[in-house]
Amino acid sequence: MNPIIKLSDNAAQRIKEIMSQAEKDALGVRVSVKSGGCAGMSYVMEYTKKANPGDEIIEDKGVKVFVDSAAIMYLLGTEMDYKKEELSSSFVFNNPNETERCGCGESFKIG
Numbered sequence: 001m002n003p004i005i006k007l008s009d010n011a012a013q014r015i016k017e018i019m020s021q022a023e024k025d026a027l028g029v030r031v032s033v034k035s036g037g038c039a040g041m042s043y044v045m046e047y048t049k050k051a052n053p054g055d056e057i058i059e060d061k062g063v064k065v066f067v068d069s070a071a072i073m074y075l076l077g078t079e080m081d082y083k084k085e086e087l088s089s090s091f092v093f094n095n096p097n098e099t100e101r102c103g104c105g106e107s108f109k110i111g
Helices: 009-020
Strands: 005-007 028-035 041-048 056-060 063-067 078-084 089-094 098-101 107-110
Touching: 005 009, 005 056, 005 063, 009 028, 009 063, 009 078, 041 089
Parallel strands: 005 078, 028 063
Antiparallel strands: 028 041, 041 107, 056 063, 078 089, 098 107
8 A cells, every 4th residue: 555645755854854953752753634725625744743543654765744533534645745845844745645735835625
């Protein structure tokens, strides 16, 4: 079975950097989705200190990503990348399920 989220090398490296600065009891990074944004849904990333029931835990390239159970159906097959640009740097979700994405890249819609 394919993982729900695949991590690019850049994303894994950035998560390692973030985790090195996190509180000691943080286990990894949680990815979830919430309603909002101009296209209807947006991605949320935060530290997690415990695995919730139903979480999908992805261990890849030396990092742990916890996918919220409510987000799994929205994120299937997504590649998580990290892009550094001149004025900003951010995690980018290349999600094959998106039917619409807002211009700022902060939110998306599933068909």
